Amino acid sequence: MSKHQSGDTKFTEQVKILLNKIYGRSPLKDSVLERAIAFYDLEQFSQRKLDKFKTDLENLAQTPNAKVQTKISNLERDQREYLQELRTERDERAQHLQQICREIIELCEGESFTETNRKSAQLLGTIQLIAPTEGSKVAITNECSKPLYKAILSLRLLDQICLKDLLPDPYLTKELAEISTFNFKDLRNENESAYRQFSDHVKVPVLMAAILQDVGNYHPDAHAIMFGVDGKADNYRTLNVEERKALLQINYRETLKYLLNGIGVVIYSGNSKAERDTFNKSETNKLRFVKHLLKSSVNPKLGVGNLLKIPQIYASIVLSTKDSYNYKLLPKVYQALYQNAERGSCSKAIVEALHHITGDFPQGFGVVYIPSDVEQEVRYEYAIVSQFYPNNVNEPICRIATRSLTFVGYGHDLVVKKNSNLYFVETAKAFSSISKERLNEILELLSSNYLERKKLDLLPRCWQPGEYFSMKVNQKLWNRSR
Template identity: 50%
Template structure:
């Protein structure tokens, strides 16, 4: 299990431990992933007519309850990290966890695919929650199960629920969304799926681009085995109490939640306009932001919505859901390294650029990210202020890049030498950078407080 170190804030360490609890690998075999692999390897191949002793039945039930309780505890921990007492606080906390995940994963080198794969399910789960909330606030969720849960509250819209009602809604809707998001691809770890991904010798690159037929087969295996794991590997939790009425209500609720989890997973491949978009749209987003493909390119991450819009055009997902996620995240993902050209009191650009890191959701203009300043006067700082990086000042956009290109080569070299730790390596690559890689900056403990409250400076 990952432990916090002197080089991390408590929060950064907490995020890494959470990631390990979900898709980690260790000698303890106690992550969500490892528990599923253990089930696939040891519990699935029991013939339906095979007699099982009462002792084994009891053991299997205890293991089922343990897996379910473990997953539930993970979901509760995620909730505590991303849900606040207000809409703004929930978004601040979500931005912090999304940004931390991005900033602790490599964006250069040969370990990108493995690291991104490790982080994708948690990142996607956070986005699914925020997308659900946005669509609820816009009255854009058309699902019988969610409507049934809301009907318990005398027809109140989601925005008007009191604290008790929100707890009920969280238990009945948000927790299943989290579970479905975390488990969506767990079937990839079934032996049949692993045979496709890794080959008979187990030496094939699991992140390679598959042939069309292999991909179709993998999708079918994944969905079948994921649903099987939810049904038989997790089952329903154990009721604790003495009231028969409470027990009956408990199992009715749990059966409905399990059905909803399955529906989310089963409908996400062909989400179209349905509730499966809660998984599908974040899944496409994460497949770009935390890509496991060999052509991963950090510079082009802000083009993620070009991919999402294309999927919507083809009918693979809802344009309304894509637009809602765009409103939440904006064009630039959390933790992304933005380079901008500051202006003086007269509104004129100087002769240097500065670094900033995207650290908040819901930008007023999706193309103008909300950031924390990381450098001032070409010097890295620990306690920068928050800014909105205007499009006209952002080097990501060609218009600004062209202006900076007018600076002399000597001046550009001077700036790069001050800001890039591997200056000599980068000298031939990006004398005129469009973005920067903040991972090394964030590895310093005092630079990990990008979300503490500061005076706004727009």
């Protein structure tokens, strides 16, 4: 494949920036993750300092005199200033997180339901396509990508839940009642103000919960389990039952603690008492909803916690950090989800709702198919999954990546039927009579070098489009087809 036109489109750059803002690591230490780690690292110090203020004040109060009273006043002033410093830091973290949530909404939602689905599919597909599918960086890249990926899934799953009334929840029911006079799918066009309010009251909390869901895994207690006592263990290894149980408990406890003590509510800035009261009530209700989502996601059964749990399971497979990660198995993700539903650990109806949105094949997955004119020239072609809501879950809507065995930057959209998709064994068997020589000819055209061809199956079930997508001209999969 040609190496020309490197670089990224504006959208791909925006996705990379957003990923770094959420779980990135940099010298600035200003991502959501790094702010949480800093909070955990300083948590014990802060508590010791507050405890010392309290002890010193109690001791001084036992020997009242003029000199002591001055010391008490100074100490109380220092205590107030330190508490204000902690409040300011907490408010900065809260505002930072909510601003990122609004940036996510802006990047993945459009003026219509159709445009929102296109932009969300583009965001998920881009995350998948810029992530390596083999090599030493798979785990660390997927770890960074998962929070944003599952957050987008949660948003789009929320659409189905609201449209179909799949998860009766007091907070959600109340917010939906506020916009009941409008068409939910066309809310942004019908009433921009109602759309903004619903986004702020519901979508932002859902995104906050999805992003923070696993942040407790970065607490020092969790770190000791994941990296071992000596700090040298592989943190991406499969944990034993006891380690996993302990880690789940720590993550649950410390995620909630960080939400309440490290994030909290945004502080109102203004002079209107009525406006402040309304603002504080709204922020308090949002925080309660985030807390409710996080707590109920641990064992959601039929409740609103499914809004987080099911995307979490999906993302943990599609963007796995384990050694068992196998790109070819990504379309099997719903086998695991339905198994979880059968065990009662999540709602089958909500799994079906997500399945209806995504289909079997994740956004950005490389599909190999037999074109309809195959009788003229025996060959297969490459395509990339690019849209939600396929009519049949096993027949993905794709954008073609090759035409007549030549890579193209602007292809047309195509529904890849099951009987032409080489991912399915029956289709592959029907195509297996092709001579080895012809298959080698095809491979030579569709691979960039001899070493790559040696690694590829003669009759591939799928392909990995990372190199293709690394070229700027090929990052426009979601533009209007020509």
